[in-house]
Amino acid sequence: METVLIDTSVLIGRFRREPRAMAALERVEGSSIVLCDAIVAEVLAGTRTKAEYSTTKKELLSKFHVLPFTMEVSVCFRRILDQVNIGRDIHFADQLIAATAIAHNVPLLTLNTKHFKGIEGLTLA
Numbered sequence: 816m817e818t819v820l821i822d823t824s825v826l827i828g829r830f831r832r833e834p835r836a837m838a839a840l841e842r843v844e845g846s847s848i849v850l851c852d853a854i855v856a857e858v859l860a861g862t863r864t865k866a867e868y869s870t871t872k873k874e875l876l877s878k879f880h881v882l883p884f885t886m887e888v889s890v891c892f893r894r895i896l897d898q899v900n901i902g903r904d905i906h907f908a909d910q911l912i913a914a915t916a917i918a919h920n921v922p923l924l925t926l927n928t929k930h931f932k933g934i935e936g937l938t939l940a
Contacts, residue, residue: 816845816846816847817843817845817846817847817921817922818846818847818849818919818921819843819846819847819848819849819921819922819924819940820849820850820851820854820882820912820915820916820919820921820922820923820924821840821848821849821850821854821923821924821925822854822912822923822924822925822926822931823854823857823858823908823912824836824925824926824927825839825840825924825925825926826850826854826858827858827861828926835926836926839924839926840924842924842940843924843940846940847880848879849879849880849881849882849921850875850879850880850881850882851881851882851884851911851912851915851916852881852882852883852884852911852915853908853911853912853915854908854912855872855875855876855881856908857908858871858875859871859872859875882919882921884915885918887918888911888914888915888918888919889914890918891913891914891915891917891918892910892911892914894914894935894936895910895913895914895917895934895935896910898934898935899934906930909927909930909931912931913931913934913937916937916938917934917936917937921938922938922939922940923937923938923939923940924939924940925939
């Protein structure tokens with residue numbers, strides 16, 4: 816079974832049952848869906864109360880395997896920083912997400928392909 820890292824855009828779309836996110840998930844049906852710490856942090860940063868934070872964190876960590884930060888993720892992250900054009904509109908978290916996917920050798924499923932297009936070594940699902 817293939818493992819696929821899902822981006823925050825897909826995860827939030829899944830929670831909201833958005834058609835575009837559901838269609839993306841159908842494309843990788845049968846795969847093992849995982850998250851990474853940058854995605855967990857993005858989702859938790861969007862919570863509005865301590866209770867919502869706690870509930871969301873518990874749900875994420877019980878339903879998904881979270882790929883860890885490793886030395887290889889750090890090395891990939893620095894490589895991405897070296898190759899990204901200065902001024903390019905790519906968020907710090909997206910660079911960490913891409914680095915995690917590359918280091919763990921898994922494709923990334925995202926609804927924001929423009930944020931990840933052209934990152935060397937990254938496979939989009």
